[in-house]
Amino acid sequence: MSLIQEEKDLLTYCLYFTSSRFARNIAKLADQAIDGELAPSYYYMMLVVHFHPDITQKELSQRLSLAPSTSTRFLDKLEALGWIHRTSRGKQSHVRLTTEGEEVYGSFRQSLKQLFADYAAILGKDESKQLSKSLRDANEKLERA
Known part of the structure; x- marks a missing residue:
């Protein structure tokens, strides 16, 4: 096997490299679609809280696979903005x-629709849905391991 082919195989079949590269690319699209004051991760936290009002901080951390210290930092920021109440x-x-948080969530929800439209235009709608489902399933397996 040539060095060029070996490099190509490593870059193609290394899940770590491939997923990191994909995450960077999808993050660029998310940053463009989600026009907000904070990083998209904060809005995803708000999404979970929207669907589970009165969720415990522990449950929230588990649902998002975040360390408790990370969720505390995120929640501190959201609370300072007046978007959540603990x-x-x-x-x-x-x-x-909060009421203001629900309004911000509504805007974020529209941004999610735009994000899906953006990557579906590139990858195709069906492939986008299948890829998302495959990644979710793989993440669940890794988290259970």
């Missing part, structure tokens, strides 16, 4: 969107 019940912190 309440303590015993040892647990519960999170919900």
